[in-house]
Amino acid sequence: MAITAIKGMSDIYSPEVEVWQQIEEKARQLFARFGFRELRTPILEKTELFARSIGEDTDIVQKEMYTFPDRKGNMLTLRPEATASIVRAIIQHRLYNVPTMGKFFAIGPMFRYERPQKGRYRQFHQVDAEVVGSKEPVVDAEVMYWAMLFLEEIGIRDSELHINSLGCPECRSPFRERLVKYLREYEESFCKDCGRRIYTNPLRVFDCKVEKCKEIVKGAPKVLDSLCGECKKHFEKVLFFLDKTRCTYKLNHHLVRGLDYYNRTAFEIIASGLGAQNAVGGGGRYDGLFKELGGPDIPAVGFALGIERLLIVLKESSPQLKIGVPDLYMIALGEKAQEVCFSIAQGLRKKEIYVEMGYELKSLKSQMRRADKFGAVHVLIIGENELEKGIAILRNMVTKKQSEIALDEVENILVERIKKESE
Ligand code: HAM
Numbered sequence: 001m002a003i004t005a006i007k008g009m010s011d012i013y014s015p016e017v018e019v020w021q022q023i024e025e026k027a028r029q030l031f032a033r034f035g036f037r038e039l040r041t042p043i044l045e046k047t048e049l050f051a052r053s054i055g056e057d058t059d060i061v062q063k064e065m066y067t068f069p070d071r072k073g074n075m076l077t078l079r080p081e082a083t084a085s086i087v088r089a090i091i092q093h094r095l096y097n098v099p100t101m102g103k104f105f106a107i108g109p110m111f112r113y114e115r116p117q118k119g120r121y122r123q124f125h126q127v128d129a130e131v132v133g134s135k136e137p138v139v140d141a142e143v144m145y146w147a148m149l150f151l152e153e154i155g156i157r158d159s160e161l162h163i164n165s166l167g168c169p170e171c172r173s174p175f176r177e178r179l180v181k182y183l184r185e186y187e188e189s190f191c192k193d194c195g196r197r198i199y200t201n202p203l204r205v206f207d208c209k210v211e212k213c214k215e216i217v218k219g220a221p222k223v224l225d226s227l228c229g230e231c232k233k234h235f236e237k238v239l240f241f242l243d244k245t246r247c248t249y250k251l252n253h254h255l256v257r258g259l260d261y262y263n264r265t266a267f268e269i270i271a272s273g274l275g276a277q278n279a280v281g282g283g284g285r286y287d288g289l290f291k292e293l294g295g296p297d298i299p300a301v302g303f304a305l306g307i308e309r310l311l312i313v314l315k316e317s318s319p320q321l322k323i324g325v326p327d328l329y330m331i332a333l334g335e336k337a338q339e340v341c342f343s344i345a346q347g348l349r350k351k352e353i354y355v356e357m358g359y360e361l362k363s364l365k366s367q368m369r370r371a372d373k374f375g376a377v378h379v380l381i382i383g384e385n386e387l388e389k390g391i392a393i394l395r396n397m398v399t400k401k402q403s404e405i406a407l408d409e410v411e412n413i414l415v416e417r418i419k420k421e422s423e
Contacts, residue, residue, distance in 0.1 A: 008114070008122030010308075018324060019314065020125075023154055023307060024107055027127045030150050034142070036103040036129060039095075041085035043109065047075040053084035053289055055260025057201040064112040066122075078111035081259070082128040083286070083302060084293070090132060091295035102133045107307075119277030119309050129283075130302035132290075137234050140265040140285060140301050141241030147269060147281055147303055148247045156313050159271040159280060162252035163242075165235040166203070166266050166284070167227050175226035176202055186216045206256040209276075222253040231264055238265055261286040265301065273316035274309055281305035326356040327418045329376035331367040333383030340407065341382055344392075347411045353418055372397065378418070380410070 005011060012020055031038075047067050054060050066078040079085055086104055095101050106128045114120050129146060131139050144161060151159050167175060183190070183198045183205060190198070191210040198205065206217050227235065242249060249267075257266050266284035274280070283303020290298040330345055332338035338361060345355045356374055358367040364381070371379045381393040391404045394414075405413050 008116035026154050031105045034146055036105040039086055039089060039104040039106055041089050043079055044076050045079055045085055047077040049084050049088055050077050053261055058258055058260055064114055066111045066113055080112045081110055082106045082126055086130050087289050087293055096298055104130045119274045119312055125307040126304040128304040130300060132300045133298055135299040137237035138241050140238045143301055143303055144267055145245040145247055159269050161247055161249040161269055162255050163249050163267040164252050164255040165224060165227060165264050166262050167223055167231045168263050171226055171228035171231050175223055178221045182220050203256045206254045207258055234264055261289045263287050271313045273313050280309045325375040327354045329371035329374055329379045330357045331381045336387055337382040344410055351415045
C-alpha cells in the first residue's frame with residue numbers, strides 16, 4: 001500500500017502554494033514597514049517550556065501536544081505555538097539588551113494534536129508577531145492594527161476584531177472569587193472538564209465549546225467590571241489608540257483565550273466562512289511570561305494568525321487563485337530546435353524572464369495546447385524550417401498574430417518587449 005501523509009498534516013502544492021507565498025511575502029513586507037525582525041526558533045523544544053508558559057490546565061498542554069522522549073529519555077515537544085519559543089530565545093540570547101530590537105516575527109509550522117476538521121489541523125502554520133519591552137497601551141493598539149491592516153491588504157475585509165481585558169493578577173483575584181461563586185451555583189450542570197475547572201482555573205470555563213456551559217457563562221460576571229484603576233486606564237487607552245487607527249472592534253466580555261499567559265489586553269479576529277473554528281487570529285499582552293520563564297521582568301504583547309484559516313476565508317471570498325503565468329512559452333519542433341530553445345531559455349531566465357518550455361518533442365498542436373493551459377500569452381516556436389532561415393516565430397496567443405524574429409536577436413527583443421509590457 002502507498003504511504004500517505006499523517007492525518008491532519010497536509011502537503012501544500014500549486015496552485016495553492018502560490019497563495020501561501022503571496023501571504024508570506026505580504027506579511028514580510030508589512031513587518032518591515034513596522035520594524036519587526038525575524039526570529040527563527042527550532043521546531044522542537046523541551047516540553048517544560050510549553051507546560052510552564054501555556055499553562056498546565058489548558059487544552060493545549062493537557063491533550064494537544066506532540067510530546068515524546070528522545071533517545072536519552074529527555075521529554076521534547078513539537079512547538080504548538082511560537083510565543084514561548086520566542087520568549088525563550090530572547091532570554092537565552094539576551095536580545096532584550098539590544099536597543100534596536102524589540103519587535104520580532106516568525107512564520108512557520110505549529111503542531112497540535114486536535115481532531116482534524118475544517119480550519120483545524122495537526123500541523124498548521126502561523127504568522128506570529130511579538131513586541132517586547134513596553135507596557136504602553138499604544139503598542140497593544142499597534143499590533144492589532146498590524147493584524148487588521150494585513151488582513152485588509154491580502155483581501156480579507158469582513159473580519160471582526162473582538163477585544164477584552166483580563167486584568168492583572170491583583171484585579172483577577174477578586175474577580176476569580178466572584179466568578180467561582182457564580183459558577184458553583186451551576187456546578188451540577190457543567191461538563192466534566194468545566195466542573196473541574198471551577199476549582200483549578202475558572203476563567204477557562206469561558207473558553208468551553210460545550211453548549212450547556214456556553215449558556216451558563218452568558219450570565220457570569222464580567223472581567224471588565226472588576227478591573228483595577230491601572231488596568232481600566234490601560235484598557236481605555238488601548239481603545240483610544242485603536243479608534244485612531246479607524247479599526248472597528250467589538251468588546252467581548254467572554255474572550256479569555258486558550259493560553260494562560262495573558263494579562264490585560266486579549267483579542268481575537270473572527271472571520272466568516274470558517275464554521276466552528278472562526279478565529280483567524282488571536283493574541284494579547286503577556287507581561288508576566290518573561291519572568292515566569294526565568295528571564296527579567298519584561299512586558300510584551302503579540303498575536304498570531306493561522307495561515308490555513310486565512311486561505312479558507314480568501315478562497316470563499318475569491319475562488320480564483322492566481323498562479324504565476326510564464327512570460328514566454330517555448331515550443332521546439334525537433335531535436336536540433338530543442339538545443340537552440342534550451343540555450344535561449346537559459347539566457348532569458350538569467351535576465352529574470354519566466355520561461356516555460358515543452359520538454360517532450362510532441363506535435364505543434366499538442367504543445368500549443370500545453371502553452372494554453374499555462375495561460376501563456378507569448379509563445380516562441382522554432383522548428384527545422386525556422387532554423388534553416390535563422391528565425392523564430394513569436395505568436396501572441398490572445399491576438400493570434402505571428403511575427404518572425406531573427407534568432408540572434410531573440411533574447412534582446414523578447415527581454416525588451418516583456419519588460420515593457422510588465423511596466
Ligand atoms: P492561538 O489563538 O492558539 O494563539 O492561535 C492563533 C491562531 O492560530 C488561531 O487564531 C488560528 O488561526 C490558528 N490555529 C490555532 N490552532 C490551529 C489548528 N489546530 N489548525 C489550524 N489553525 C490553528 C497563539 O498561538 C498565541 N501564541 C498567539 C500569541 C502571540 N499571543 C501572543 N503572541
